[in-house]
Amino acid sequence: MFAAVSDLRRTERTRTMMRVLREPLGAFGIALVLLMVGGAVFADLLTSYDPSRISPRDRFQAPSLDHLLGTDHLGRDLFSRVLHGGRIALSVALFATATSLAIGVVLGLVAGYGPRWLDAVMLLLFDSIKSFPTVMLALALVTLFGPSLTAVVIVVILVNVPGYARIIRTQTLALKGSEFVTAAQSMGAGTTRILRHHIMPNVISPLLILASMDIPVVIAIEAGMSFLGLGVRPPTPSWGSILNDGFTAIRDTPWIAVAGGLPIILTTLGFTFLGETMRDLFDPRLKRRT
Amino acid sequence: MTVLAIKDLNVTFSTEGGQLHALKNVSFDVPERRIVGVVGESGCGKSTLINAILGLLADNGSIDAGSITFEGEDLTRLGPARMQELRGQRISTVFQDPMGALNPVLSVGRQMRNIQYRSGRSRSEKDARSEAMLRQVRIPDAQAALARYPHEFSGGMRQRVAIAMALMMKPALLIADEPTTALDATLEVATIELLRELQQDIACSVLFISHHLGVIAELCDDVVVMYAGEVVERGTTRQVFHTPRHPYARRLLECDPARQSGRTRHLPTIPGEIPDLRQRPPGCVFATRCDQRVDACDKVPPDVAVETGHVARCVLAEAR
Numbered sequence: 001m002f003a004a005v006s007d008l009r010r011t012e013r014t015r016t017m018m019r020v021l022r023e024p025l026g027a028f029g030i031a032l033v034l035l036m037v038g039g040a041v042f043a044d045l046l047t048s049y050d051p052s053r054i055s056p057r058d059r060f061q062a063p064s065l066d067h068l069l070g071t072d073h074l075g076r077d078l079f080s081r082v083l084h085g086g087r088i089a090l091s092v093a094l095f096a097t098a099t100s101l102a103i104g105v106v107l108g109l110v111a112g113y114g115p116r117w118l119d120a121v122m123l124l125l126f127d128s129i130k131s132f133p134t135v136m137l138a139l140a141l142v143t144l145f146g147p148s149l150t151a152v153v154i155v156v157i158l159v160n161v162p163g164y165a166r167i168i169r170t171q172t173l174a175l176k177g178s179e180f181v182t183a184a185q186s187m188g189a190g191t192t193r194i195l196r197h198h199i200m201p202n203v204i205s206p207l208l209i210l211a212s213m214d215i216p217v218v219i220a221i222e223a224g225m226s227f228l229g230l231g232v233r234p235p236t237p238s239w240g241s242i243l244n245d246g247f248t249a250i251r252d253t254p255w256i257a258v259a260g261g262l263p264i265i266l267t268t269l270g271f272t273f274l275g276e277t278m279r280d281l282f283d284p285r286l287k288r289r290t
Numbered sequence: 291m292t293v294l295a296i297k298d299l300n301v302t303f304s305t306e307g308g309q310l311h312a313l314k315n316v317s318f319d320v321p322e323r324r325i326v327g328v329v330g331e332s333g334c335g336k337s338t339l340i341n342a343i344l345g346l347l348a349d350n351g352s353i354d355a356g357s358i359t360f361e362g363e364d365l366t367r368l369g370p371a372r373m374q375e376l377r378g379q380r381i382s383t384v385f386q387d388p389m390g391a392l393n394p395v396l397s398v399g400r401q402m403r404n405i406q407y408r409s410g411r412s413r414s415e416k417d418a419r420s421e422a423m424l425r426q427v428r429i430p431d432a433q434a435a436l437a438r439y440p441h442e443f444s445g446g447m448r449q450r451v452a453i454a455m456a457l458m459m460k461p462a463l464l465i466a467d468e469p470t471t472a473l474d475a476t477l478e479v480a481t482i483e484l485l486r487e488l489q490q491d492i493a494c495s496v497l498f499i500s501h502h503l504g505v506i507a508e509l510c511d512d513v514v515v516m517y518a519g520e521v522v523e524r525g526t527t528r529q530v531f532h533t534p535r536h537p538y539a540r541r542l543l544e545c546d547p548a549r550q551s552g553r554t555r556h557l558p559t560i561p562g563e564i565p566d567l568r569q570r571p572p573g574c575v576f577a578t579r580c581d582q583r584v585d586a587c588d589k590v591p592p593d594v595a596v597e598t599g600h601v602a603r604c605v606l607a608e609a610r
Contacts, residue, residue, distance in 0.1 A: 179390030186344050188378025197404055201395045
């Protein structure tokens with residue numbers, strides 16, 4: 001019998017996905033995202049070049065059948081570097097976003113449901129963190145810990161968590177006094193139960209959409225920090241560092257900058273289109289009869 | 291045997307305007323397998339009474355004196371953990387607005403499974419019980435209903451789902467907080483009949499809160515009339531409805547539109563308003579609105595036992 005419940009849920013979810021695919025922008029977004037994810041996952045199958053092998057003889061080669069996107073100033077194959085850079089960009093984006101989500105949801109629930117003084121303290125904290133410009137925050141952290149992927153992830157988490165927590169907090173506050181929470185209480189549910197089973201399911205879906213729209217921002221932060229030399233350390237490939245390599249030689253060998261910039265643009269566009277289509281479909285105010 | 295015995299219960303709220311004495315010396319019993327109705331106008335302390343029993347008073351509210359004895363335990367002295375254990379297992383609640391009381395984003399099946407979280411049953415056993423319970427409250431196609439969400443039900447069905455949830459753990463006491471107020475008249479009758487039937491099935495006691503006198507008369511064995519946080523009269527339904535002894539109870543019954551013979555443009559009302567509970571009058575709370583007041587009303591009125599089980603808090607009520 002419970003198969004019935006989950007069946008219904010599954011079809012509901014599939015239906016939503018089908019609706020995203022039916023929107024041209026959504027389908028385009030999904031195609032782009034799949035392309036970039038596929039490239040990152042199957043990087044080793046798609047190219048035989050080692051992304052960090054230096055080959056001085058092959059420096060500054062223009063795109064050809066041998067090197068699909070050309071080579072950089074150290075003779076490294078750019079196609080291979082872009083694919084492997086995609087692994088970094090996407091895994092940082094997914095990991096950092098998921099972690100910020102988890103932390104943001106917990107902090108938001110605590111701030112919204114907990115005592116008032118705690119709420120006030122936490123809001124003050126969120127607002128102070130939010131008031132730092134991202135680049136300044138990144139610079140400060142890198143000065144403290146040195147440039148690394150971890151620094152990138154921490155910056156992203158610090159930037160994202162306050163926003164997520166605030167959204168969850170506001171909604172929790174609104175639901176705190178609602179009748180079904182009182183009802184659950186009077187039926188013997190404790191605080192953790194109420195938060196997990198009654199409040200969280202009510203507040204989580206708008207946040208998921210917001211987070212999917214934040215992925216491009218995270219990718220841009222990683223690329224930006226690597227571009228500035230604050231993120232991934234060479235020789236590990238990152239779209240931002242490829243872009244930086246190409247930047248210095250843009251007059252003579254523009255393909256290097258293109259190889260770094262194009263994947264950033266495509267992935268960002270893909271996730272944005274996907275996120276916006278999902279938002280439009282989920283937002284009841286924009287909902288049309290289908 | 292009494293399931294719930296409330297004795298001299300006093301509840302105050304500290305507000306900006308001073309101490310608000312919301313319940314004053316409230317005493318009554320809910321005997322086993324009986325349905326006790328609590329009736330009174332808005333603001334008379336009905337909700338405060340429920341919250342005090344459930345241990346869910348707002349942060350600024352406190353029980354100053356008195357006891358609430360439930361199955362031998364004084365609820366006013368129990369810790370939050372034990373209270374939580376009792377809620378939903380031994381004491382259950384049905385609320386006024388069935389839409390608000392159900393979580394809009396969880397399926398009914400999941401919410402019913404949630405309620406049984408302390409039962410130690412397996413998932414499929416819980417679901418089987420939920421389904422049986424829905425069938426008992428006459429939800430058609432109970433199995434499919436488990437997969438549905440609250441908004442997919444009609445108002446009457448929603449309230450029946452809420453009743454099913456409340457009775458799932460076979461509580462000793464069901465508190466029904468105006469469960470039929472949000473329903474239309476035909477549904478009201480059906481819901482009351484269902485409630486009565488289930489009460490007999492499960493053999494629980496019911497504390498039924500309402501401002502609808504007709505419903506109380508129809509359903510309840512005993513009646514408690516509340517006014518401004520005090521029990522002004524209590525007794526069996528027959529005693530209170532046929533020979534009301536407190537002037538307020540008498541006026542309240544006169545005001546029931548169902549009792550009007552013939553057509554009238556002017557329904558009777560009780561002139562005046564409930565006194566400010568932050569400054570209770572020293573004597574009888576009803577004195578300012580009473581048409582039979584005497585000098586003795588300036589002193590605290592006694593609880594007069596008119597007959598066995600029939601008590602009125604009025605100097606004019608005499609034992610027969």
